[in-house]
Amino acid sequence: MKRLTGSLKSRAIIALSILLGFSFSLILLSVLESFDETIDQATREQMASNANALMAAAAKEVDGQLLMPERTGVKRFDKPNSDLLRGYIFSANGKLLWQSISSNGKPIDYQPVFDLDHRVELTTIEMDGKTYLVYEVDTLLGSSSSGYCFVTLVPANKYLSIVEIFTNHLRMWVSIAVLLVVAVCWMVLWWSLKPFREVEEQISEIESGHRDSIEGSFPSEVKRLTDSINTLIISEQQQRQKYRTTMDDLAHSLKTPLAVLQSFSSSLKIQSKAPNEAEIVNLCKNINSQVQRMNQIIGYHLHRSVTGHHGLLRQSVQVEPVVNELKTTLEKVYSGKQINFITALDPSCIFHGDEDDLLEMLGNLLTNAFKFCNNTVSLTGYVESKQHNQPARLTLLIDDDGSGIDQEDREQVFHRGIRADCEKPGQGIGLAVVKDLVEGYQGHIIIEDSSLGGARIKLILPTKA
Structure with missing residues (x-):
């Protein structure tokens, strides 16, 4: 995970992918829901049209008995062994009174519930290994009618396949759109982050000693960064030069006292052969003086390296x-x-x-x-x-x-x-x-x-x- 989030580009791509995935998922769900509602409404209208055709074919009710013609006049109802459209009429208590020629006398695994308050019902049933859409309309044929349930049945595969095809196509195009947007954003990020890559390359060259500063034309946001880095580099170089100069000056200033000490050392060797107490005391005094002078020189140069050349006083x-x-x-x-x-x-x-x-x-x-x-x-x-x-x-x-x-x-x-x-x-x-x-x-x-x-x-x- 650290490797994936180790660069700004990776972080931006990951964040953008998550955002696009979430956004397009919401869009996909919204479109699918809207499409489902549209298909449902179109299906209801089509099924209502079939039910109305069946009700129109019902002749009349005589002495409480429903009289139906042999043929409805609707080809899909009157075609034998047709699975495209079936029609059924049930009494208010759920008894099957009539079924269309297209049903070929096959029973239906559906039990209507007569309810004038909710007179229209659309549902699905499984029959003979297939899924069917069932549309039920509860109505009265006259003022003294006991009521009937008109039921139409059509295969659901036509509508389901439409939904499936649309869903598959929508997912495909949404996926393509996501990939295109990510690709475009990756190119934009690659182009936008190019100045940072140039800065990174130049910093590597500075670290390897092949460059002294960051050069080139950069956007204003990056220019402030490169100027700060260059200022830091110059400050570090000046500090290094200052330390080097201080050490050179210190070494140079110590040369004379060291030469004097070397001279005193030779004198002490001579005195060791023929000791002269007064001369030895004088040499020790001079050696101590030179040591103090060396301490003074060291303190002086250290003070200059910290505070500058001289003060106001x-x-x-x-x-x-x-x-x-x-x-x-x-x-x-x-x-x-x-x-x-x-x-x-x-x-x-x-x-x-x-x-x-x-x-x-x-x-x-x-x-x-x-x-x-x-x-x-x-x-x-x-x-x-x-x-x-x-x-x-x-x-x-x-x-x-x-x-x-x-x-x-x-x-x-x-x-x-x-x-x-x-x-x-x-x-x-x-x-x-x-x-x-x-x-x-x-x-x-x-x-x-x-x-x-x-x-x-x-x-x-x-x-x-």
Whole structure:
């Protein structure tokens, strides 16, 4: 049963079949009943005509005795051994007084009941293995007549066969009509449900990875469904991309702390050979600091994945302490390069936003500068005063003396996964993260040529100053 009702088409066909079956059954019964009434009325009229012919042939009643001519004048009554029409006359007390020549003297298995209140009676009897229609008329031939029962008898097969033939034909045509209506309705349903089949096929293609969305022209009722499904698909894709981006950003942000921990691990191995208590305490302190930093990074990225880039409430963050914290970490990671890190930050350099966002932006930019420089990195910061319709802006310049970034690559490197230098390790995520954060603060990031010979990253952020 579940398989039969598993689709809208099956349900509609089943419901329609039940409805049509019930409706046409009522129609069939009504037509048959009406036809039976018509046949009954026609039969009564025919039998009444026969009875009237028999009564007309009755001559008269003399001294209470019925006088009948030898022949009635009606051929069917006067034809010997004719089974088409028989006539009988009974007295009021049920005594057979006369019977037609056509009856051939055969008795009739019928007992009339004289009743002037119900003077006409039509019934059936079984005789000699056949069914007959019996029509009885009770009447008086005169004022002093004791009354007589005029009975006519005809075979019922003629009328029954008419009813049977009509019934069979009616059932056949009703059945054909039902089948035709069901077939037409099935075709209408097939055509009406075609958009749903197309949607089902496209959803299967989406599930198998061969299609990204539902496309095509659909009726208005289905269009709302397909639009909702497409919106759901896009939302799911965006959510997946958001999780993927969050994981990439998290992995990228953890690279530097992990590199520092790896450096501390090497130092601990050295200390295990010649222990220095003060040095070990310092290493433990630094390791704990990096672990806390990693927890902070994880919490930061989880928070961003849930609430977005930043909230409405913004802090006033001094840039210099953040730079000093990053400087300490990066000098440990890149201690082998002996990098000269020059800072020139104006005391008015204050970032209005989330401190973790500033740490993420500067961390990615300074990590790139340390990675690609030869031996010099410079960070300059100042606040441009308000001019005309332009608000005051915090400007940070990060320069290095590396090979720089080619002009044609400067837009591409801000795209996730794109790298200008494939020789050094990396995933091409850092600049994309920075650009995303900067634009979230309605700021700008620009790549220029540095006076040191490498690249300059210019960071421009709004400020309240």
